[in-house]
Amino acid sequence: MNHLSRIKRSLALLATCSGAMLAFATPSPAQDTFKLGIVTFLSGPAAESFGVPASKGAQFVIDELNKGTAPAPYQKVGFGGMKIEPVVIDENGGATKQVQELRNLYQRDNVDAVIGYIGSGDCLAVAPIAEELKKLLLLFDCGTPRIFEEAKYNYVFRTAAHATMDNVALIRYMKSRNIKMGTFSAINQDYAWGQDSRADFVAAAGQMFPDAKLNADLLPKFGAGQYGTEISALVSAGSDVVYSSLWGGDLQAFLLQSVPRGLSKRSQLVLSAADHVLPPLGEKMPDGVIIGARGAYGLMSQKSPINDWFFQGYEKANGVYPVQAAYRVTQSILGLKNAIEKAMEKNGGKKPTTDEIITALTGSEWQSPGGLIQMKNGDGHQAIQPIAISRTKYDPAKKRVELVDIQLFPAECVNPPPGVKSVDWIKGGMTGAKCN
Structure with a gap:
């Protein structure tokens, strides 16, 4: 190989390595992102009128938060400046499947928290798994009162009232x-x-x-x-x-x-x-x-700046007004945002640990498009509204x-x-x- 060939080969290797480094550098550092699992029905008989509106509600709110265009007190970008990175999973398939999917979200996808579950049977199945893994789980819907009336949890919350x-x-x-x-x-x-x-x-x-x-x-x-x-x-x-x-x-x-x-x-x-x-x-x-x-x-729903933002924005984005599932997933996302930013006020602005978020979320309250949400029951883990x-x-x-x-x-x-x-x-x- 002559000298000129060696130079060309070195430049080619350098370009390849630089490209690889750029590719790995594309995702934001963990400190700058919050990876959030979202679980809702994307297929099956519960999808059209319930699960898909929930996913569209989550998409609208996360997009607005990431752009910093939500109204006060939610105007800060993402979660305390961290961009929200959603990982959306289909709830269809039964409780056994959802248990494995939840494990995958925490252990394979490395999400920081999960918001999910419409089916009461699914909620009853996954709550003990989150507790076993010591991972944060926010149940956004599922109506059975049994979640916190039959068990106590540290890592599990339900951000909406039960049936x-x-x-x-x-x-x-x-x-x-x-x-x-x-x-x-x-x-x-x-x-x-x-x-x-x-x-x-x-x-x-x-x-x-x-x-x-x-x-x-x-x-x-x-x-x-x-x-x-x-x-x-x-x-x-x-x-x-x-x-x-x-x-x-x-x-x-x-x-x-x-x-x-x-x-x-x-x-x-x-x-x-x-x-x-x-x-x-x-x-x-x-x-x-x-x-x-x-x-x-x-x-x-009652008229308020937060509800006007959500109702009108969702309707404009989707051509239909939002119903209960979209409201419920939204109040869960806003409740998590509220807790994360409270935790960051206390820890000097760092990405909070799971335990720091739990401390801030327990017994908290926040305004949502559907009114004031208060974590008053279930030792501060169950909402009333x-x-x-x-x-x-x-x-x-x-x-x-x-x-x-x-x-x-x-x-x-x-x-x-x-x-x-x-x-x-x-x-x-x-x-x-x-x-x-």
């Missing part, structure tokens, strides 16, 4: 409007969410409608999709009220199959978590249905279902006090409830 709030608010709403409920029937999914929702509604009804008689009491499996037999039983029962905590594709299917058979005209439908099916159902949603949204969300209930009314001019006769309930009116199990609180007459 007791939904059912107590429904009963209070019905009582305040003198809804006739001499008899009622129920249809709920046969797993933690459906079973616990049913128990809370029946217990609350026993307090405020003590003479009401439960007729048909149905527990179809999650994802059943076909409800001909159940609808026949409900129509035959002829109850004054039909209560349900069905959600996602199951709720859509139930409504599409039951309305043509006249169930909504025969009985007052009362649905604890129905706002998310209003956009896809449109005029097929009957008028006068009493619904909840698992919070003061969407068309029942306000909720709204309303009735449906289709608006042909807007070509969408509007919500009317809205009533907002304060958090401490519909959530149990610290240290008291939900069903015990309800059966004890909801002692200490602070209602307007």
